[in-house]
Amino acid sequence: MSELRLHAVSLTYASPRSDTPSVLERLTLGISRGEFVVVLGQSGSGKTSLLNVAAGFLEPTDGRVTVDGQAVHGPSAVRAVVFQDDALFPWLSARDNVAFPLRLRGVTRDERARRADALLADVGLEGQGDKPIWALSGGMRQRVGIARALASDPEFLLMDEPLGALDAMTRDQMQELLLAVWSRSNTGALLITHSVEEALFLATRVVVLAAHPGRIALSQEFDFGRRFLAGEAARALKSEPGFVAAREELIASIHQPYFEVAA
Amino acid sequence: MTASIDRAATRPSAPARRPASQRFKRYVPLLSGVGVALFVISIWHIASTSGWVSAIFLPPPSAILAAFGRLIQTGYVDSTLLQHMGASLARVFAALAFAVVIGVPAGLLIATSPIGRGVLDPVIEFLRPLPPLAYLPLVIIWFGIGETAKVLVILLSMIPAITIATAAGARSASKNQVNAARAFGASPLQLLWHVLLPSALPSIITGIRIALGAGWTTLVAAELVAAGRGLGYMIQSAAQFLVTDVVIAGILVISAIAFAFEALLRFIERRYVPWAHNQ
Numbered sequence: 123m124s125e126l127r128l129h130a131v132s133l134t135y136a137s138p139r140s141d142t143p144s145v146l147e148r149l150t151l152g153i154s155r156g157e158f159v160v161v162l163g164q165s166g167s168g169k170t171s172l173l174n175v176a177a178g179f180l181e182p183t184d185g186r187v188t189v190d191g192q193a194v195h196g197p198s199a200v201r202a203v204v205f206q207d208d209a210l211f212p213w214l215s216a217r218d219n220v221a222f223p224l225r226l227r228g229v230t231r232d233e234r235a236r237r238a239d240a241l242l243a244d245v246g247l248e249g250q251g252d253k254p255i256w257a258l259s260g261g262m263r264q265r266v267g268i269a270r271a272l273a274s275d276p277e278f279l280l281m282d283e284p285l286g287a288l289d290a291m292t293r294d295q296m297q298e299l300l301l302a303v304w305s306r307s308n309t310g311a312l313l314i315t316h317s318v319e320e321a322l323f324l325a326t327r328v329v330v331l332a333a334h335p336g337r338i339a340l341s342q343e344f345d346f347g348r349r350f351l352a353g354e355a356a357r358a359l360k361s362e363p364g365f366v367a368a369r370e371e372l373i374a375s376i377h378q379p380y381f382e383v384a385a
Numbered sequence: 386m387t388a389s390i391d392r393a394a395t396r397p398s399a400p401a402r403r404p405a406s407q408r409f410k411r412y413v414p415l416l417s418g419v420g421v422a423l424f425v426i427s428i429w430h431i432a433s434t435s436g437w438v439s440a441i442f443l444p445p446p447s448a449i450l451a452a453f454g455r456l457i458q459t460g461y462v463d464s465t466l467l468q469h470m471g472a473s474l475a476r477v478f479a480a481l482a483f484a485v486v487i488g489v490p491a492g493l494l495i496a497t498s499p500i501g502r503g504v505l506d507p508v509i510e511f512l513r514p515l516p517p518l519a520y521l522p523l524v525i526i527w528f529g530i531g532e533t534a535k536v537l538v539i540l541l542s543m544i545p546a547i548t549i550a551t552a553a554g555a556r557s558a559s560k561n562q563v564n565a566a567r568a569f570g571a572s573p574l575q576l577l578w579h580v581l582l583p584s585a586l587p588s589i590i591t592g593i594r595i596a597l598g599a600g601w602t603t604l605v606a607a608e609l610v611a612a613g614r615g616l617g618y619m620i621q622s623a624a625q626f627l628v629t630d631v632v633i634a635g636i637l638v639i640s641a642i643a644f645a646f647e648a649l650l651r652f653i654e655r656r657y658v659p660w661a662h663n664q
Contacts, residue, residue: 179564197568209561212660213583222579223569256660274569 124190126176126201126278126310127152131185133171133336145171147335148185153310155277158301158347160313160325164376168336169314173282176312177203189277199223202276206283208263210255216242216266217251223274241269244306245299261292265299272307279304281313285320297323298356301347318372322346322365323356330375340375344368444630449637452630461631462622464614470638472614476532476607477600480539484596488544489589492551493577496585505548513545517603521610530611535604542603543596550592554585587654587661594650601643 133146145168153159153176163169174180175187178197186193189200197203202223210219220238221229229237239251245265255263264284271279284300285293297320304311315321321328324347332339346359359365426446432438433445440448456466464472491509494501521538528534558580566580608617616635623631654661 177564177568179567197564199568199570201568203565203568205561205565207559207561209559209565211562211580211583213586213658222566226566226569226571226575226579254660270565270569 124155124277124310125152125188126312127188127191128172128176128182129186129188131175131182131187133168133175133180134183144183144335146175146182147337149337151329151338153278153312155308155310158304158311158313158324158326159329160315160321160327161329161331162315162318162321162372162376163331163336164333165316167331167333169331170282172331172336173203173280173312173314176278177201177280199274200276201278201280202271202274204264204267204271204279204281204284206286208260208267210263210266210270212255214255215251216247216253216255216258219255219266220251220269220273222270238269238273241272242266244272245269245303259292261288261296264288264296268300268303272303276307276309279307279309279311281311283314283316286316293317293320294356298350300324301351305351318369318376319360322368322372323350323360328372330372340372342372441627441629444633448630449633452634456631456634461619461628464619466619466634466638469614469616469619469635470642472612473604473608473616474642476535476539476615477597477604480536480543480600481593481597483536483540484543484547484600485589485593487540488547488592488596489551489585491544492548492553492585492589492592493555493581495548495552496555497577497581509545509548512541513549517542517599518606521606525610535607535612538607539600539603542599546595546599547589547592550588550595551585554588554592555581557588558584587658590650590654590658594647597646597650598643601639605639 128149128151130148130150131146132144132148134144149172151159151172161169161172171180175182178187178194178201181195188194211222214222217235217238218225220241221234224234224237235251239248242248242251242265245268247262247265247269250258250262255266258266267284281300285296288296300311300313301324311324313321313324322344325344326347327341327343329338330340331337346365350356350359429443430445430447433440433443433448444452453466455461458465460466460468491501491505495505495509496502517538520541524534524538524541528537562580562584563576566576571579604615605617605620608615609621612618616639620632620635623629623635
């Protein structure tokens with residue numbers, strides 16, 4: 123089983139002042155294929171830095187990142203990334219955006235189009251391949267972004283608040299889509315979010331990050347996402363007592379350090 | 386009466402015809418422009434035919450029209466209007482081609498490489514504020530009075546605009562777009578070709594637009610010095626003999642060409658970089 127692992131990773135942004143606090147401090151986190159890890163935390167807790175280190179966009183100041191035990195440096199197609207601002211290429215059609223990773227690898231034009239269209243259909247955008255990016259809604263853009271990430275046939279799917287900019291209705295739909303995509307692609311998913319409900323619904327494991335410096339405050343397994351995939355209704359799951367109790371507990375655990383500081 | 390109401394009620398989705406006053410509003414800018422132009426031409430006509438202004442300084446509009454006819458058929462200073470236009474356009478387009486070939490890569494280097502920025506930025510910033518007329522004599526001393534010198538001066542006046550616009554455009558690619566391409570395994574060259582260059586494209590077109598403006602200005606100046614053909618040369622020669630109608634006709638031709646370029650570039654912008662205005 124493939125595993126992406128952060129070993130005692132610390133990150134300090136270079137600054138002329140020597141007293142800059144670490145963004146991340148000796149943080150260890152593993153994501154296996156078939157797992158859906160959701161990182162929760164307040165703004166400034168280092169969630170995005172954590173993802174950037176896992177993706178290889180940032181080199182940790184200390185510690186290392188491994189894939190299957192091998193140290194990795196810099197980004198690679200094995201760890202595909204979905205961004206909050208979608209980071210699509212507006213000069214390309216939806217299809218060509220999805221086909222972008224294939225184009226870099228020299229896949230032929232026909233083969234690219236065929237695979238991109240199949241991926242677009244997987245995210246519910248069948249027949250929309252010719253549309254320009256600027257003609258798509260926020261939710262549709264994110265779907266294109268997810269299809270593009272899957273095009274590189276990744277082992278890990280790293281997502282930085284991919285649903286953060288969407289309205290509540292679209293967000294609920296997209297959560298269900300993410301679960302379907304994750305289980306079909308058999309990837310290991312790492313998702314960053316502010317939303318406790320989203321974390322609980324999607325995650326096989328929720329990790330709560332405490333700030334200053336960023337470290338893991340809590341790590342807990344859940345099975346709501348798997349139950350959804352097994353056929354249970356999303357609304358029923360999100361309103362059942364176990365879900366509500368877990369949600370309140372997680373909210374409390376996120377806010378607790380703040381009250382301690384205030385006291 | 387009843388029938389027409391019924392028909393209207395069964396087609397509620399049919400687009401309502403705009404009232405006449407609203408349709409008229411669309412043409413207000415055009416009509417007022419044409420109106421003012423006609424007014425100015427009338428005043429001009431009255432002024433030069435009634436003797437308020439000497440016809441040597443301001444020939445009537447009809448004389449300009451006649452001058453156009455002569456310029457097209459027999460020409461002025463040994464060349465027809467088309468030949469003068471051809472000579473000038475060839476210089477501007479030769480200079481533009483070189484300016485794009487040099488300016489776009491230079492802009493990309495400035496945007497992507499610290500060494501490129503260190504070497505090229507001072508050169509561009511040295512060139513940018515210089516009026517082309519200031520270095521024209523030096524270029525003539527070095528390259529003579531042939532075509533090379535003229536194209537070179539126009540080229541020098543175009544390069545800064547294109548380089549600076551390209552650099553700014555390449556920097557406009559978002560950090561996440563660059564990161565996405567890197568994560569999918571793009572090499573530095575692929576990143577340049579597939580991400581930085583396309584995101585710079587709208588900006589490059591704007592740069593070309595500004596460069597063409599600078600190029601025309603410089604063209605006329607360059608042709609004032611020892612040219613045998615060209616719109617600038619034609620105007621200058623006509624001015625020396627007070628052939629005012631040819632001077633005015635030449636000015637109108639230059640203005641029409643510049644206007645056509647602007648329209649062409651706007652068309653290219655809408656057709657090829659529609660995302661730039663639809664973000």
